[in-house]
Structures are given as structure tokens and as C-alpha cells.
Amino acid sequence: MSTALIAVVGVTIAANAAIVVADLARIPFVLANMAEVNVPRAALPALAALKAAGAAGLLLGLLGADALGVAAAAGLVLFYLGAVAAHVRARVFYNIAIPGAFLALAVASLVLMLGE
Numbered sequence: 001m002s003t004a005l006i007a008v009v010g011v012t013i014a015a016n017a018a019i020v021v022a023d024l025a026r027i028p029f030v031l032a033n034m035a036e037v038n039v040p041r042a043a044l045p046a047l048a049a050l051k052a053a054g055a056a057g058l059l060l061g062l063l064g065a066d067a068l069g070v071a072a073a074a075g076l077v078l079f080y081l082g083a084v085a086a087h088v089r090a091r092v093f094y095n096i097a098i099p100g101a102f103l104a105l106a107v108a109s110l111v112l113m114l115g116e
Helices: 003-024 028-036 041-062 066-090 097-115
Strands: none
Touching: 003 028, 003 041, 003 066, 003 097, 028 041, 041 066, 041 097, 066 097
């Protein structure tokens, strides 16, 4: 297991865990962003659960469940592709770098996990 894999996947886990906490706490910036991109508030618990599952799967992947780690990384890639698409569809570009950064972390995690 490479240092790059541990570092990138570790940052991806931490970033997703942090946004899950923000989602569950219903931090105002989360609610405002959801409203701007036309995602209903009722979807927030499910979206947080998907991110939490992705972070947990990545952690289990680091601990030896390789296939689960790859699946979690792929799931996060799909999730954040959807988030970027929601921003594009709603024409909300001023903060598209946020889901873009999460997408980049997920893609990097997937590439590194597939390379192991």
C-alpha cells in the first residue's frame, strides 16, 4: 500500500466525514447550496447517508477490503458527478469548485485503489 494511496484516501475519508457532519447538523451553507441547485431538503439525510457509506467503504478498503474500497470510491465518483451536474443544470457556477474538489478526491482515490 503506497503512501500516496493512504494520504489521498485518508483526505477523501476526512472530507466526506466532515461534510456528512455538516449535512446532519443542517449547517446554513449546506441548506443554502441545496436550495440554489434545487435539491429538496428532504433529500439531505439520504445524501448524507450515501457520503457516509462512501467514507466508511473507503476506510474498510484501506483496512483490507479492497473490492469494497473500489466500490466505495466508484460510488463517490458517481455521487459527485451528480452534484456537479446539479450545479450545471441550475447554472450555479460560483461554488462549483466545492463538488468539483470532492469529485477530484473521489477520482484520485478510485485510480489509486485500482492501481493497488
